[in-house]
Amino acid sequence: MAYATRALGALGDPTRRIIFEGLAKRPRAVGELARGLPISRPAVSQHLAVLKAAGLVTDRADGARRLYRVDIAGVDAIRAWLDQFWDRTLDAFKAEAESH
Amino acid sequence: MAYATRALGALGDPTRRIIFEGLAKRPRAVGELARGLPISRPAVSQHLAVLKAAGLVTDRADGARRLYRVDIAGVDAIRAWLDQFWDRTLDAFKAEAESH
DNA sequence: ACTTACCGTAAGTCATGGCTTACGCAACTC
């Protein structure tokens, strides 16, 4: 649950969404991501730290490089959070329909 | 698609998430929401405008009041956006498994 | 060992956006 809120907060930033979408296609290193973006490499590194804390990516050492990939855990946390609203809003509609 | 990015941007703010969760239980008026929050009524009004632009809520006039309720469209847009990553990351795993 | 490549962290700057107060407008009450 707390994971879902942090994941939503992380994906609230447009740059982080682009980075996340880039990692979805295939795992990449930090510098590789930075070259395709209009921001510096440390900025990408900071974004990746936020995504990692939200359970949206995992990192793995690969020599001097560091490969990042998408972590399904964070995606699933958002999914579970969204599922609440389907049920609740349907109940709200039902309750309203019965009230008249 | 553009709806999904705006919806994610909207739910990136913790206060908007609380407002959104409040509306999920039952439709509410602006002032009613503001009384349960530590911020002013205009602030709530501005948050609702953002949620509305993201397709996450709809509003309806009720006398002098204005009732807001959850709109499934925005929720569904995020869902569709998330679905991409399930497929892509699974493909990435599969491709990596086959490569050795 | 020296150099090069790749990365994370620290410190500082600056803009985005969330919040407030003030205002004007519509709807309901008496």
Next chain:
DNA sequence: GAGTTGCGTAAGCCATGACTTACGGTAAGT
């Protein structure tokens, strides 16, 4: 019609956070 309630918008303030440069540390190459 005067007063009250409920709401949206405008203007301005201020804190959060995104970004930069600078630095140190590890791994591979020559």
